[in-house]
Amino acid sequence: MRYINIFLIFFSLLVSSGTVYEFSNDEDEKRFNKLLNDIRCPKCTSGSLSSSNAPISEDLKQKIAEMINSNKTDNEIKEYVTKRFGKDSLYEPEFSRETYILWFSPFLVLILGLFFFLLRRKI
Amino acid sequence: MKILLKLIILILPASFIWMFFLLLTEDDSIIGADYRNFALPEFNLEQLDESIFIDSSDLGDDYIINVWASWCITCRVEHPYLMSLNNKGVPIIGLNYKDEKNDALEWLSKFGNPYERIIHDYKGTLALDLGVTGAPETFLVQNGKIIAHYQGEINESIWNEVFSPIIEEKELF
Numbered sequence: 049m050r051y052i053n054i055f056l057i058f059f060s061l062l063v064s065s066g067t068v069y070e071f072s073n074d075e076d077e078k079r080f081n082k083l084l085n086d087i088r089c090p091k092c093t094s095g096s097l098s099s100s101n102a103p104i105s106e107d108l109k110q111k112i113a114e115m116i117n118s119n120k121t122d123n124e125i126k127e128y129v130t131k132r133f134g135k136d137s138l139y140e141p142e143f144s145r146e147t148y149i150l151w152f153s154p155f156l157v158l159i160l161g162l163f164f165f166l167l168r169r170k171i
Numbered sequence: 172m173k174i175l176l177k178l179i180i181l182i183l184p185a186s187f188i189w190m191f192f193l194l195l196t197e198d199d200s201i202i203g204a205d206y207r208n209f210a211l212p213e214f215n216l217e218q219l220d221e222s223i224f225i226d227s228s229d230l231g232d233d234y235i236i237n238v239w240a241s242w243c244i245t246c247r248v249e250h251p252y253l254m255s256l257n258n259k260g261v262p263i264i265g266l267n268y269k270d271e272k273n274d275a276l277e278w279l280s281k282f283g284n285p286y287e288r289i290i291h292d293y294k295g296t297l298a299l300d301l302g303v304t305g306a307p308e309t310f311l312v313q314n315g316k317i318i319a320h321y322q323g324e325i326n327e328s329i330w331n332e333v334f335s336p337i338i339e340e341k342e343l344f
Contacts, residue, residue: 090304103269107299131209132302160183167176 069113076116083112083125086140090133203322204333211315212300219267219275219289227315230288233343234262235334236310237286237325238298240270241278243306249324250282256330257285261344265289268298268306309334313341 071077081098089100090108097105097112108129115125129137141147215226237253239246257263265286267275272291279286292298301310304322311319311334318341321333338344 090302103295104299104304107295111299132300133304134205164176164179 069109071113071116079122080113080116083116083122084109086138087112087126087129088133088137088139090137096139201329201332205320205322206318206337207320209317211312211317212297214290214297214300216297217291219265219272219291225288225290230264230312231262232315233313234264234287236264236266236301236312238266238268238301238303238306238308238310240268240306241274242270243268245324246307247282249307249326250285252326252330253285254283262287264312266298266301266303267291268303269293269295311337311343313343 069077069080071080084098085096087097087108089095089097089102089105091102091104092100097109111128112125115128120128126138126142130142135141141150143151211227213227215224217223218225235256239249253263263286265288267289269292272293275289275291290297295303301308301317302320307324309321309325310317319334319337321329323329325334
């Protein structure tokens with residue numbers, strides 16, 4: 049019986065630590081957790097929001113939870129973050145005109161390489 | 172044909188090296204400075220030294236916003252420079268960040284108050300909307316629009332490098 053009490057005390061400590069975010073459904077919670085992994089903590093060298101409990105990260109997590117609960121889309125949330133903390137807040141660069149070269153340059157190099165390989169064989 | 176091929180093999184890596192050289196060395200910006208323009212976020216927060224609520228319409232046209240707190244050691248270092256800026260006639264709005272009211276007021280009475288008005292942002296909501304990651308940080312505001320932002324302590328050399336050029340260009344203050 050004594051052991052059960054000790055166990056209960058430890059268990060309740062675990063439950064009370066950290067902030068609890070409330071969502072109306074499971075899907076929102078999944079979105080929240082995915083966003084936390086996709087967004088960099090503004091104060092860290094490299095670490096996602098989910099890995100950080102810096103005060104600024106806690107604020108940002110709270111804000112993201114609020115935005116999800118007011119039916120904002122993932123893109124709107126990401127826009128909110130990048131507008132304030134820069135484009136490097138997103139681990140995966142967005143797909144835009146500025147980043148085409150980033151996304152396509154490996155394929156370009158591959159195609160060029162293949163081209164020269166075939167050209168060489170012919171000669 | 173063979174010569175052309177050999178030439179391309181030489182040119183291709185060389186142009187890559189050139190591209191990276193240009194990309195990596197062009198950066199002449201100052202670390203912590205940021206000149207993206209965005210509108211001052213909406214807010215309605217209590218003033219630190221009076222129990223009235225203020226919003227952006229109470230702040231005037233052109234001013235700087237300085238994020239500070241009594242727990243922030245660098246703010247203490249920065250403080251004399253803010254005093255001298257205020258003496259030169261630069262309007263400074265204080266954003267008291269996640270601070271206890273009494274601590275902040277005591278800090279001001281001890282060291283002096285360079286601020287025209289101070290917003291008490293206890294929860295850091297306005298600071299989050301501004302993109303503040305810590306204290307001190309300083310924003311330059313023109314007609315409700317942020318035109319410059321610096322993360323860290325401002326002093327004479329930072330002021331001259333980061334803020335003076337844009338202030339002269341826009342003919343502020």
